[in-house]
Amino acid sequence: MSKRAREYLVSLEEVVSVPQARIPWQALWDGYSDDHAGQTVLSHAVPVESQPSKSIAIVGAGSGGLAILKTILDLPAEVREGWEVVVYDQRLDVGGLWLADPPGPPPQPPVLPESPVYPLLHTNTPHPTMTYPNFTYPPYTPLFPSHEYVQKYHADYAAHYGLLPHIHLRHSVTAAKWIGDAESGKWDIEVHELNPKHPRAEPVRVLKRSFDHLVVANGHNHYPHVPQWNGTEGWLAHTPAGRPQRELQHSIYYRRPEKYRGRTVIIVGAGASGRDAALQVGKVAHVVRSIRLVASGAHLTFSQVYQSLTPGTEPTPGAIVVPKPRISHFTDTSVVFEDGTALADVDAVILGTGYEFRIPFLSAPHSSVLAVDPATALNSTTAPTLVSNLRYVFPLYRHIFSLARGLPPTALAFVGLPVLVANCPSDIAQSLLVAHALANASVLPSRDEMRADLVARERALRAEGLDPYYVGHRLVSPSETDHDYQDDLVEYLKRVGALPRDGRKFVEAWRRHGRGEARLLGRGWERAVALGLERVWLEGVETEEEWAKLLYRLADWQRAYEEEHGTPVEQFISYE
Structure with missing residues (x-):
């Protein structure tokens, strides 16, 4: 075993046993006093003699924020000379x-919780496919790691590349206003410095800063989408005598299955969190799953969605999961489904119904940059400002640059909006375009060309039976996969001379293979662990190339087993 592997195993024992142990600023917080909380409003101006040549504010220190910060710092020193790059994040540490x-x-x-993470959360794809380029997980990391490993990976990335001096933790951006027009201007940004011990209390101070560019990289898993049904208040108010209080909650509040032991539970949703909840709660409760369609279009039917998800959501033997149609409404006594059937003994409903695209600091009453209207009739050709219908922020060029008429395209960029992607490599691909555009705005096409590109892409989705304003930022088009999207962004930069032409795709073949074979690899990994072969498979695997070879070998091993033994029994836990 290498020295790096030994050191990592020792450190990992501490991190996994105490998930919050890795807090490099803990000593500062332990000495923090509440005496000054909320007493100062500070206008934080940069002295004239030290004004940066370009100032960039990044919101979020998760996967996207770290990606754009690292990519900007990778620009040649002469290009970014005099730049100021600041990252604000309201959390205690990096990792989103x-x-x-x-x-x-x-x-x-x-x-709302600060994070949707629950204790049993693991990845649902092998970690080598999820990594930032050329920065692997440490040796002996399980192929489908728990969330502690993933957070530590992000923290290690930030430390390794010297990103931490640029990151201001426990700083919440509360307002960002564009002062200018379509040609030039500045962002007036208000930031609350939070009390690290009591982050929901009054801010320690309020900072007001001016920036040239704003990059929003704060993720999209914070504001839960809660469907509205008739009768929920009456149903919640009429808990039968002798039963626990009825519950209707989004999965962002879900933590442990033991809470639902012996209860009858409906899981609403066909996404990753809904599948996890169905599997985990199914071990201790009677579970009924209500499947909600995850995409629109006549080519998708209920049975197709159901069958594609069933293999990954089978509970362990003895658990009962009964598929049901969508919920129609509630009565005082029952949950009624769209097929007219009803259940009268339900104790809890867990909503694995996804999240909404909300960015409060860009929206009223804090800002007028982003209008929020779930029922909007506007589209990318008629919207005068940025609009969110809660599924889709538009008009944006390639899910990144604002095409709103009131500010320059490079004034506002988003990193990390795409859904159903491997975030780290996708965020790097987006960040490459953002960083080079910030250095030289002429890298981008004209505003008219970018808007025409957006309209053409929306038209192509409609031709495939998909509504772009429902699909939103989900990269579900058969004609443009998430890997194609990343390759296109980087290839464009090569065409315009921002990156050298090297004849290679941005997304390596082994990443495509690993993502495409995720279920097969999951079954193989579960079998390897069950046979006690986990460390055997991981022995000597450290470099990116070695992790890639492991994926191919494991897939071949499991495929041969399944071909010999017939149809596989789907036992792999589907993780988020």
């Missing part, structure tokens, strides 16, 4: 959604 909530009782509605 992978950083679990601080210890203590979980919040209850309407207060």
